[in-house]
Amino acid sequence: EVYLVESGGGLVKPGGSLRVSCEVSGFGVTDVYMNWVRQAPGKGLEWVGRINSKTGGGATNYAAPVKGRFIISRDDSKNTLWLEMNSLKIEDTALYYCIKEEIGGFDPWGQGILVTVSS
């Protein structure tokens, strides 16, 4: 069975850093394209970034609001995806989801992990 479990969220001050993880089961995290999507409280979905599969070159790309501050990586041995967030801003407050991408669709979705940036 395929499932994704995000963890590591919490409260952080503006300018701070936080790393959230996504433990994957049912498939290899290096075998597929993986994405992070976030949803600010009461707002819509926003694509954050993507890491390509190993055969796809493993490149990463990010949305403009987070480029240069966020880093997506993965640990093959732990079958885990990471999102490292630096220079955090109040507007980064959101529920962060990691999702497997297939044929341009994101599925399945985990429960998400809440990141709150506040002084």
Add this chain to the structure above:
Amino acid sequence: QSALTQPPSASGSPGQSVTISCTGTSSDIGGYNFVSWYQQHPGKAPKLMIYAVNKRPSGVPDRFSGSKSGNTASLTVSGLQAEDEADYYCSSYAGSDNFVFGNGTQVTVL
């Protein structure tokens, strides 16, 4: 990359059909057949309803259908049921390893 444009709300009576539009540009919707749609109930994670413009994942009722014409994609829900009341989001691949979402449409079953 600007968000795709969706109407803020749509509604219909049980049994009727409702269609939600999602307008982008030739750099996203118009340029690729990677449009997907998501249903989100309050307090729940989104659920994939349509991918690759008009493909349904297993388990999604055939009352849900997708299409695309030019820079606009559409999701139609036929035979509306009470449980279809939710927020719906479109998404499109936008080239160069980028994706973009729509701003969401709240569907109300009258």
